[in-house]
Amino acid sequence: MAVLLSSLSFPLTITGASVALPGLADDLNASPTGAQWVVTGYNLCFAAFLAFGGSLADLFGKRRLYVVGVSAFLVGSVLCSFAGDVGVLVAARLLAGVGAAVATAAGQSLLAATFDGPARARVFGALGTVLGIGLTFGPTVSGFLVDAVGWRAVFGVPAVLAGLVLLLCPFLPAVPGIGGKQVDWAGGFLFTVGLGALISVSVEGPVLGLAHPVVLGAVVLVVVSAVGFVRVERRRCAPMFDLALLGDRSFLGYSLVAATMMGLLVPLLVYLPSYFIDVVGLDPAQAGLWMLMLTLPSVLLPALGAAIARRSPRLLSVGAILVTTAGVAGLVTIGPEATPWTLLAPLLLTGTGIGVTTGVIDGLAISSAPTAQAGTAAGLFNTARLATETVTLAAVGSALAFLGGGHLAGGGFTDALRTVVIALGCFGLLTAAGAHVLLRREVVAAR
Template sequence: MNRRVLVPIAVLLSSAAFPLTITGASVALPGLADDLAASPTAAQWVVTGYNLCFAAFLAFGGSLADLLGKRRLYVSGVVAFLLGSALCAVAGDVGVLVAARLVAGAGAAVATATGQSLLAATFDGRARARVFGALGTVLGAGVALGPTISGFLVDLAGWRAVFGVPAALAALVLLLCPALPAVPGAGGGSVDWLGGGLFTLGLGALIWVSVEAPALGVAHPAVLVGVLVVGAGAIAFARVERRRAAPMFDLALLRDRAFLGYSLVAATMMGLLVPLLVYLPSYFIDVIGLDPTEAGLWMLLLTLPSVLLPGAGAALSRRSPRLLSVGAILVSAVGVVALATIGPGSTPWTLLAPLLLVGAGVGVTTGVVDGLAISSAPTERAGAAAGLFNTARLTTETIALATVGSALTSLAGGQLAGEGFTDALRVVVIALGCLGIVAAVGADALLREKSV
């Protein structure tokens, strides 16, 4: 088969598996927590650990691919994802499951970065635009349909199937890899190991503190050490990146108000959406009493707009990018606050407006603010802008997941079930929505300044 056909098939298949295993884990959480006797904190790591490694290794993946060769790194990433996901599917202990999720997240990050590079190296012009459009559709569909597909899988074969199916997709991708173009690395370059290592250390410490502090107490010595590591890591990272000739992250881009504003928009949207993707299915199952399939179907109210509305968002952005960006945050933030009406007697009709509002705000910005942010940077720095933009978004998403999970566990008295879960969720969505409104004000100030 022609390589120009095999490359998009392989990359699109792997790209479908990665978001499926993110959102799918949320539907699997109640079942795996019961089966493995996992505490709420341990269950948090099943989701947060994957996102942590995805965010930390995404930039590493791109740098290594440029140096060592794109196909080699792509295959390595798919193999790591396959092994991690397969181990998740057979894990008999929550510690093993979390470790496997870390491996799968790192593999997914490397394969994502190198897969996109393979597409760019194989196609150009209109063909490249079409194939990247297909990639965006697959990623959006994976996020949107992940809870629904996972609900069916859990009802059909149990929570382990949520990890087994992505592993099977990765195995299928590996069969196609020998036919992919080699695309050798440039050689002679270098990877910013120190900057990347400091970023990973600081992010890991921040997530650890966010997850563990409620259980250990903020005055616990380990928590205090974690806070010191976060602060020292952040300072050292900023100094290293400023002095590097070829830094992993071009922090000078943050002086561009438009780039910073659009990055804030994207990060805020993920910070509002992803915690709901993870914790609402658990609420639907444990409190409202739905089965996993029903919970997945209810989640379509939240996720389908992200597939259906990007075209409308692109049209709106041509009229007023600032109005689209700020308005989308406000719409989603209002929807998040409106979720405070949730309760054991909630129905799809009572949750229709809040979920659609959140999804609509996310939908009109999906892919659109990415283009606005990267286009705001000089052409010669577009690659660096894309790397920093995506890492900022993923980092915010990971921090939001960890913080919301810890807040829910703490407010609910350590048990995400019953009346305590309802009260905790109401407090969290109000706080989350208010933070979204604050972010909208900040984004408006940054983007308005640019237009003056």
């Protein structure tokens, strides 16, 4: 119950921030770049510390690190609720993202260490359902909260949930750490610095210009961190990521599929509610209801995806990307006069591709790796997906701000959003082709 409750609060704070963006930007007089960091900063820390948090949990004990992670998330969320400045809000979101990452990794490790056999399958099935519910209904619940209480409520409610989780923590089993296990401090540091620098380039590049010393310095930092990370991981006996897994075509193909789906979905989750509120003229509650057209298939369609995967995993993988890409590209007709009927087809198509792959691609990817490397494969798979999601979100936010003339409203927002969905459509087509080649070659090699 503790892990399920915390797992519900983490996606809720991601989708909630998207609905709260227009209100908090006005209230705190935040620039488009500053408002963008409210969302991107949380995702950045979540992606950067997820695998690192798992290593720390193995070393220091799963319950102990779970408590640390939930506590950090609670403190960060409370600070978000009372922030009077966008800088404080972004810093609080960074802290909450680190806490969520550590608690997610430690919580899942705690479940795996506590349950065996059919019980473990049921528990992780329930975990997937809760995550799907948080993703699906997060925008809708957040919209009603913003309407009823204000934007600060979308950070306050997850804080309350985290507080309830801490009350349950003394009753959790104490799973001790593994003596003698080494943490890949160097790999974790280089990965975090490199990802942070890459996000900074995506966010600040369009604003400052690619020739600005700050942006050029960040580019250099990305390259140096990437080279150093690869060298460190290849030399360590117990690396944070086993890069040899990237030589497995099936694992690489399924990871590409999962990363693509999040890269297409998350920017829409974040910026469509703002468009509905600022341009179409909806209130936050109405915007949340409209978002159900996009998110509801994630709860309804995983079983269909599993059935398709049993017949042809490649058909599911490539087909899902193409369906989602068609839906995203269909949003090119969006405008101030949009109605649920004009958006129904593109949003449902996008959500359908996401829905049939939810949880299914995870299983295919991890199953394609050797059993002894299942844990390492899961960490690398989830980090690749989250990192791609974060980079795409940052790039889309910067593109919208740049193309919209520095503000997200009116015709400038519409033209910018139309350009962005075309670019996302091209991205989807390229990755669909890549997944087709990777998974086809693996099938041919197997035969």
